[in-house]
Amino acid sequence: MMKRKNNTLFQLQFVVKESGLLREFLAQHEISKTTLTAIKYRGGEILVNGQSQNVRHKLQPYDQVTVLFPPEQVSDGLTPQEGALSILYEDETLLVLDKPAGQSTIPSRNHPSGTLANFVCGKFEREGILSTAHMVTRLDTDTSGIICVAKNRHIHHLLSKQMAQxxxxxxxxxxxxxxxxxxxxxxxxxxxxxxxxxxxxxxxxxxxxxxxxxxxxxxxxxxxxxxxxxxxxxxxxxxxxxxxxxxxxxxxxxxxxxxxxxxxxxxxxxxxxxxxxxxxxxxxxxxxxxxxxxxxxxxxxxxxxxxxxxxxxxxx
The missing domain is CATH 3.30.2350.10 (Pseudouridine synthase)
Incomplete structure (x- = not known):
């Protein structure tokens, strides 16, 4: 289960089926050590039945685990801008866009602004989504069509694994x-x-x-x-x-x-x-x-x- 409200942290919720360590449970759900480190030191939290716990906590069946992911800063060199986006699909984790020919996916020396990533960050800022533009796929400036954007670093990680497989x-x-x-x-x-x-x-x-x-x-x-x-x-x-x-x-x-x-x-x-x-x-x-x-x-x-x-x- 996924949840996000404006200006709140992105979170995932799970129900435990078998007893075991919280660390092992999170690994089964593909939450990486890098993500766990970010949660610990950058403003995230892991809750079990509403109480903050560390990864050594022993889980029991039917426990409810909530992972609160830390807020993300807009990437360096990426300025949020208002601009039109052709949205094919959107939920709490994904943004699927239709890019026109002539628009760059990310900023570069020749195209520092007006890119799809600039407009995505502008949308996130306007809607209170505490994240940056995670471009799962990219297209050349003069190529048109579908681009997939993840709304969180963890979601980007999961989709990148799919691409590798x-x-x-x-x-x-x-x-x-x-x-x-x-x-x-x-x-x-x-x-x-x-x-x-x-x-x-x-x-x-x-x-x-x-x-x-x-x-x-x-x-x-x-x-x-x-x-x-x-x-x-x-x-x-x-x-x-x-x-x-x-x-x-x-x-x-x-x-x-x-x-x-x-x-x-x-x-x-x-x-x-x-x-x-x-x-x-x-x-x-x-x-x-x-x-x-x-x-x-x-x-x-x-x-x-x-x-x-x-x-x-x-x-x-």
């Missing part, structure tokens, strides 16, 4: 240059930083393991070029993973001038996070979120003509 699934829709003739391909190529660049990544054998599934849905042509509509599933989360893997495949994303495509054809990389599936961090129920294609990608399709290819066409 491939339980947190992300689906993308993209336009790739040229006609991809194979209906389905899995790309498992390591990705690392390109020498001499702090931004660009490449496939390199000493890079990090990376895996992307690519499913071709349709082929189109227009006055500029032919392109393939593809769905992609990420099994790892490397920087620019889809963009690098598609360049390696020989079919860079439409509009992705950083990775070899023509920016004059489309003003950004034609990439959209269209679906996210995760286990709720507390209830463990499977949740699915979807986002339709943005208008610029829809318009690019409308001015194009489908050509011979696969009979299955994605509903866009």
């Amino acid at each position: 491939d339980l947190f699934q992300r689906q993308y829709t993209a336009f790739a240059q040229g006609i991809i003739t194979t209906p389905f391909v899995t790309i498992e190529q390591p990705i690392g930083r390109k020498e001499g660049s702090i931004i660009e990544r490449i496939v390199r054998q000493d890079g990090q393991y990376s895996k992307t599934d690519v499913s071709v849905k349709a082929h189109y042509r227009n006055a500029e070029d032919c392109f393939s509509v593809i769905d992609l599933t990420l099994h790892t989360g490397r920087t620019h993973q889809i963009r690098v893997h598609m360049q390696w495949l020989g079919h860079p994303l439409v509009g992705d001038d950083l990775y070899g495509a023509n920016l004059d054809v489309f003003p950004r990389q034609a990439l959209h996070c269209s679906g996210v599936s995760l286990l709720h961090p507390i209830t463990r129920k499977r949740m699915h979120f979807t986002s339709p294609l943005p208008e610029d990608m829809k318009y690019y399709l409308r001015k194009s003509q489908q050509v011979c290819g696969f009979s299955q066409q994605q509903q866009l």
